[in-house]
Amino acid sequence: xxxxxxxxxxxxxxxxxxxxHLRKHHYDLLATALVLPDIDxxxxxxxxxxxxxxxxxxxxxxxxxxxxxxxxxxEAGVTGYFDKSNGYKAFGRFVSVFxxxxxxxxxHILFVEDSETSALxxxxxxxKYGFRVLRVKTAExxxxxxxxxxxxxxxPFDLVITDFFLQGKMNGGDLLYAIRVTLHLSQQVLPVLxxxxxTDEQTRTAVFHAGANGFxxxxxxxxxxxxxxxxxxxxxxxxxxxxxxP
Numbered sequence: 001x002x003x004x005x006x007x008x009x010x011x012x013x014x015x016x017x018x019x020x021h022l023r024k025h026h027y028d029l030l031a032t033a034l035v036l037p038d039i040d041x042x043x044x045x046x047x048x049x050x051x052x053x054x055x056x057x058x059x060x061x062x063x064x065x066x067x068x069x070x071x072x073x074x075e076a077g078v079t080g081y082f083d084k085s086n087g088y089k090a091f092g093r094f095v096s097v098f099x100x101x102x103x104x105x106x107x108h109i110l111f112v113e114d115s116e117t118s119a120l121x122x123x124x125x126x127x128k129y130g131f132r133v134l135r136v137k138t139a140e141x142x143x144x145x146x147x148x149x150x151x152x153x154x155x156p157f158d159l160v161i162t163d164f165f166l167q168g169k170m171n172g173g174d175l176l177y178a179i180r181v182t183l184h185l186s187q188q189v190l191p192v193l194x195x196x197x198x199t200d201e202q203t204r205t206a207v208f209h210a211g212a213n214g215f216x217x218x219x220x221x222x223x224x225x226x227x228x229x230x231x232x233x234x235x236x237x238x239x240x241x242x243x244x245x246p
Contacts, residue, residue: 015039015047022051030054031095033084034063042076049077058130062091079130109229111135112142112162112175113195118218122161122195125222126229139170143178146185157190158233163218164196164207172196176210187213191232195220 010027012018015036022030030048032041039047041061048054061073062082073081082094109126113119114137126133134157136142145156160179164172172194179185179192191213196203207215214228 013037015041015044018044019047019051022048022054022057026053027057029058029060029095031060031062031091034061042072042078045073045076045078055132060095077127079128108157108159109133110142110145110157110160112137112139112160112166112172114138114163114167118163122220122225125225128222129226131229137166138168139166139172139175139178140168142175143183146179146183146190159229160190160192161229162192162194164194164198164203173206173210176207176212180211187211193228193232 010021010025012021015032015038018030018032021027030045032044034041036044041063045059045061048057048059058079059077060080060082061078062084064084082091084091086094109131111119111122111126111133113122113135119135123133123135134145136145139162142160142162146160160175162172162175166172166175170178176192176194179190180187192211193214193216194207194212195216195218196207197218204215213232216224216228
């Protein structure tokens with residue numbers, strides 16, 4: 001494909017053939033048609049997610065952007081969509097831009113939100129851009145996931161996004177205190193973005209004093225969320241425990 005002169009491309013004609021390659025080799029992107037001879041592209045996406053090396057693999061599905069694709073794609077784990085009526089050259093350009101946009105992006109986000117509706121919307125925004133999101137409902141659950149084996153020098157997450165008001169005994173401020181004081185994770189090692197519907201100055205001040213890197217009002221728009229996330233994420237992979245990044 002001339003639009004991707006440096007890419008090494010493995011071409012497959014069926015979903016089963018693609019799965020065989022995915023089990024044996026590492027790829028940076030899976031691009032599939034929605035309609036395949038044996039299974040459809042959404043089924044291929046679901047099945048690829050069962051392969052350990054493909055949990056974080058970006059998947060682009062090309063087809064007619066109908067309601068089924070948009071409705072079922074998120075559940076299947078689709079990262080991006082392309083309308084095949086735009087042609088192969090446009091698809092090549094789309095893939096090129098997609099790879100550049102996702103290259104080097106650290107992906108692991110711990111999302112603390114007790115509202116099912118808010119969690120569904122925000123998760124969809126983040127996963128659309130290839131981020132891996134673990135959502136928990138309480139600060140207590142978040143702390144449990146952040147308590148890593150001390151022999152492991154790498155943080156399991158690159159960013160925490162938390163609501164300020166949460167179920168359980170701890171709120172977002174308590175979670176921040178635990179991260180900064182109890183777990184000794186600085187703002188450079190583990191950035192924290194706080195989302196809240198309470199936008200008064202007192203809450204905002206309390207959030208920053210507790211050690212938040214950023215603050216945003218709910219409901220948050222997709223572009224604003226993405227801007228916050230990209231500005232807070234470290235630029236070179238997972239952070240290392242106890243070593244502040246410049």
